[in-house]
Amino acid sequence: MTEKLVRLSQETAVDKRDETIAGIEALLDDRDKLQPHITAPFTPEEEMFGKSLVETEVDVQKKLAQFTQLIRTDIVESQAKKDNMKNYVNPYSNVARDGTFYDTKQ
Secondary structure, X not given: OHHHHHHHHOOOOHHHHHHHHHHHHHHHHHHHHHHHHOOOOOXXXXXXXXXXXXXXXXXXXXXXXXXXXXXXXXXXXXXXXXXXXXXXXXXXXXXXXXXXXXXXXX
């Protein structure tokens, strides 16, 4: 599941973003359900596998943080475009009107 998380978090296609987010959430939920079943004592093979999972977990956290940052960046850009369109349609909407004459007739 950890490897699947790494692969899914690398998909950056905007048109498949909703599917990617749903897949990541499902994998995280499944992984959370499996974690309580991990109990000691461990065999040497299981300890080696656990160490590799801990190392991979750092990579997963980085990839998910990058994916989240990409989404945040897209949201900020979208909001900026929206604000620019509003300013283009009505350029006098954000003008300070303290003590100035503004003709409301257009």
